[in-house]
Amino acid sequence: MSYLLTADSCHFFQPLLNTLVPMLELGVNIDHVATVRQARRTFEPDPVVAAALAEQGGADGITFHLREDRRHIQDRDVEVLMKTVNIKTNFELACADDVLSIAVKAKPDWGLLVPESREEVTTEGGLNVLGDKGRIKDAVARLKDADILVSLFIDSDPDQVEASADLGVDAVELHTGPYALAKRDAQIHELSRLIESGKVATQRKIRLHAGHGLNYTNVRPVAKIPHMIELNIGHSIVSRAVMVGMKEAVMEMRRILDLCS
Numbered sequence: 612m613s614y615l616l617t618a619d620s621c622h623f624f625q626p627l628l629n630t631l632v633p634m635l636e637l638g639v640n641i642d643h644v645a646t647v648r649q650a651r652r653t654f655e656p657d658p659v660v661a662a663a664l665a666e667q668g669g670a671d672g673i674t675f676h677l678r679e680d681r682r683h684i685q686d687r688d689v690e691v692l693m694k695t696v697n698i699k700t701n702f703e704l705a706c707a708d709d710v711l712s713i714a715v716k717a718k719p720d721w722g723l724l725v726p727e728s729r730e731e732v733t734t735e736g737g738l739n740v741l742g743d744k745g746r747i748k749d750a751v752a753r754l755k756d757a758d759i760l761v762s763l764f765i766d767s768d769p770d771q772v773e774a775s776a777d778l779g780v781d782a783v784e785l786h787t788g789p790y791a792l793a794k795r796d797a798q799i800h801e802l803s804r805l806i807e808s809g810k811v812a813t814q815r816k817i818r819l820h821a822g823h824g825l826n827y828t829n830v831r832p833v834a835k836i837p838h839m840i841e842l843n844i845g846h847s848i849v850s851r852a853v854m855v856g857m858k859e860a861v862m863e864m865r866r867i868l869d870l871c872s
């Protein structure tokens with residue numbers, strides 16, 4: 612008797628599969644819910660409510676980026692998220708004293724150190740761990756002294772992965788922006804760079820994460836990178852949520868990732 616394994620039947624077996632095959636973790640970045648709110652400097656839509664809906668939709672973690680310019684996530688959001696989120700909290704921040712102090716006080720599960728400039732529309736490159744080791748090392752130490760797990764947002768460069776591992780971090784998050792923006796042939800090249808950098812992370816025994824610019828059509832090849840543990844996805848999920856709601860948008864991405872694991 613042949614059994615047609617459909618998407619629905621996958622869901623029936625999902626709990627069993629989850630025990631056999633580690634499922635890819637989905638971190639939902641809620642920054643751009645706050646972007647809509649800040650457009651009018653008002654109270655809605657509330658990223659805290661979005662986080663709760665993302666949790667109901669199957670997110671494994673909530674990512675929020677407290678930028679130095681506070682263009683979207685506000686200090687209040689961090690305080691309330693830390694009191695209300697029941698899944699993993701991933702606090703994104705620059706290596707800057709004011710936000711580091713807030714993170715140390717907030718005690719999220721993870722701190723993801725990212726480069727930041729006020730002129731950028733969104734994060735452009737990864738941290739230059741090789742070229743800025745001292746400042747990054749100090750920021751890593753402050754977070755780890757507060758019992759916060761640390762990830763570094765870096766470009767797909769094996770040397771940057773090695774330098775990150777040398778700092779004793781728990782994970783690297785590979786910048787998938789170049790992959791997401793690339794045209795077909797270049798996208799295959801960017802994917803190979805992600806795969807090569809992922810191998811180094813695995814060899815150095817640090818968790819392999821990825822994020823930036825991932826969406827419902829380009830995510831599958833990244834999800835299938837060997838030893839990929841976590842994807843952090845925000846803008847495309849929030850964009851979809853504007854149309855179908857946050858819980859449904861997260862469920863749709865969850866279904867895609869579950870079929871890739």
Ligand SMILES: CC(=O)[C@@H](O)[C@H](O)COP(=O)(O)O
Nearest residue numbers: 642676725733734764822823
């Ligand atoms: C590092 C990264 O790609 C995102 O997590 C970051 O939050 C992007 O910045 P914005 O959310 O401000 O676009």
Ligand SMILES: NCC(=O)COP(=O)(O)O
Nearest residue numbers: 640822823824843845846
């Ligand atoms: N670290 C990447 C992230 O959290 C989400 O990035 P994006 O999907 O909003 O581009």
